[in-house]
Amino acid sequence: MSEDQSVVSEVVEAEDVAIEEPVDEDADAPKVSKREEALNNEGEIAADYLEELLDIADLDGDIDTFNESGRAHVSVITDGDVLVGKEGEVLDALQELARLAVMTETGHRSRLMLDIAGYRDKQRRQLQDLAADAIADVQNSGEPVRLSPMNPYQRKIVHDAVAAAGLSSESEGEEPRRRVVVLPKA
DSSP states (O other): OOHHHHHHHHHHHHHHSOOOOOOOTTTTSOOOOHHHHHHHHHHHHHHHHHHHHHHHHTOOOEEEEEEETTEEEEEEEOSOOTTTOGGGHHHHHHHHHHHHHHHHHHSSOOOOEEEETTHHHHHHHHHHHHHHHHHHHHHHHOSOEEEEEOOHHHHHHHHHHHHHTTOEEEEESOTTSOEEEEEOOO
16 A cells, blocks of 8 residues: 555545534523623522521522523512511611621622512512602602602612603712702703
């Protein structure tokens, strides 16, 4: 056999070999961005932390995580309001602890939102109703409407509702007495 014939036979033999490529089992699954992956990680870290806390306190609750508006959200589904506290004070404290747990684990500040027993959802609906009433008052009177003092989270909900209605609003005052002012169209 000549040198040329041996090369040809090696090529033919190589073609008979099945080359196995790794198969992506989740090829049909949607691709997750790095940001979405980081938010999923934040939610999982917070959920694990809160689950341990519930176990230590011997409290019942199911934990759900999801991402919305560029934030990780953790929801504790429970019948009791002991974890909410008066005007959401315990909830706010638990949210800060969960954010610290995420920051300790990831090294990055978290904007994680925590809801317990649907408290924040109820609060959001009430604030949107309050904003709708203020919008109607401004449209009827043509005068600005000043709302009661609110925390930054509450003010954001009202500002968003006002903007969605095509009006503008601003915050005035100093914490903790900072409030939203709904303005008439210019």
